[in-house]
Amino acid sequence: DGGITQSPKYLFRKEGQNVTLSCEQNLNHDAMYWYRQDPGQGLRLIYYSQIVNDFQKGDIAEGYSVSREKKESFPLTVTSAQKNPTAFYLCASSAIVGQAFYNEQFFGPGTRLTVL
Amino acid sequence: AQSVTQLGSHVSVSEGALVLLRCNYSSSVPPYLFWYVQYPNQGLQLLLKYTSAATLVKGINGFEAEFKKSETSFHLTKPSAHMSDAAEYFCAVSDKGYQKVTFGIGTKLQVIP
Numbered sequence: 711d712g713g714i715t716q717s718p719k720y721l722f723r724k725e726g727q728n729v730t731l732s733c734e735q736n737l738n739h740d741a742m743y744w745y746r747q748d749p750g751q752g753l754r755l756i757y758y759s760q761i762v763n764d765f766q767k768g769d770i771a772e773g774y775s776v777s778r779e780k781k782e783s784f785p786l787t788v789t790s791a792q793k794n795p796t797a798f799y800l801c802a803s804s805a806i807v808g809q810a811f812y813n814e815q816f817f818g819p820g821t822r823l824t825v826l
Numbered sequence: 827a828q829s830v831t832q833l834g835s836h837v838s839v840s841e842g843a844l845v846l847l848r849c850n851y852s853s854s855v856p857p858y859l860f861w862y863v864q865y866p867n868q869g870l871q872l873l874l875k876y877t878s879a880a881t882l883v884k885g886i887n888g889f890e891a892e893f894k895k896s897e898t899s900f901h902l903t904k905p906s907a908h909m910s911d912a913a914e915y916f917c918a919v920s921d922k923g924y925q926k927v928t929f930g931i932g933t934k935l936q937v938i939p
Contacts, residue, residue: 714869745929750835752916752931753870768926800869814860815927817869 712737714818716801721823723788723795731786731821733801740806742784743815746770747798759784760806788823796825828853828919832930840938845889845904847933849917852898859900860918860927861891870916876900887911912937 714735723729735742741760745753755768759778773792778784784803788795799822802815833848851857858877862870874885881893887910891902900917917930 716869750931753929755926758926798867802870814872814875815870817862817871819869820867822867 714801714803714816716799716818716821718821719819721821723823723825725825726790728787728789729823731788731799731801731823733784733786733818735782735784735801735803735816735818737803737805737816738781739803739816740781741804742778743802743804744768744774744776744784744786745800745802747800747820753800756786795823798822828857828921828928830917830919830928830930832917832933834933835931836934836936838936838938839907841909842906845902845907845911845935847902847915847917847935849891849900849902849930850898851900851917851919853919853921855921858920859891859893860920861885861889861900861902862916862918862929863887864914864916864932866913873902873915907935907937909937909939911935 717732743758744756747753754770756774757776759765765776765778775787798820800820801818804815829852831850860875861873863873864870873889874883876883876893884890889904914932914934916932918927920927
């Protein structure tokens with residue numbers, strides 16, 4: 711079955727630690743995204759990537775970093791510079807059809823990060 | 827810039843009653859519009875999408891939405907609520923050819939037996 715996997719499902723971090731969240735897709739999608747979800751705030755875009763070895767900052771990129779070395783993988787690192795990292799993190803992907811992609815996004819099951 | 831407003835962060839309906847979740851959008855060009863559903867501690871699942879083919883869009887689980895350009899709205903409806911519809915619903919907008927999707931803050935639907 712094609713889809714998006716995220717691991718781990720639950721992650722606990724001590725203050726001052728960097729942690730990396732995994733996101734893998736086998737949908738052969740070009741674009742991948744990371745969102746942060748907090749209660750009452752909807753989804754906020756952290757980073758996105760349309761092609762291997764290229765990515766752009768979203769609306770709340772400070773304290774986060776990403777890489778896109780393979781088409782199917784888009785890991786997110788939450789650094790110690792992120793002051794309030796406790797949240798639910800969602801990875802998504804979408805196909806790009808020519809120049810007019812309409813961005814139907816497919817989501818992974820999410821990772822809940824808690825800072826101890 | 828594109829934006830989405832979802833009216834009502836919490837909506838309660840009785841089982842069997844009409845479900846109406848409101849969404850208004852702002853976009854400088856003809857938009858693509860989406861409704862997603864999220865169950866607790868899970869990712870989002872696409873319910874339906876508007877991509878200019880038809881103004882009345884039917885989705886999964888009996889949901890449908892109507893695109894009204896004059897009202898800049900894309901409200902989600904279901905004739906008869908089921909207990910399994912209890913979830914959080916997100917409206918989203920994407921400009922054609924634009925890489926990013928903007929999500930609303932979500933509406934939590936409670937279904938009362």
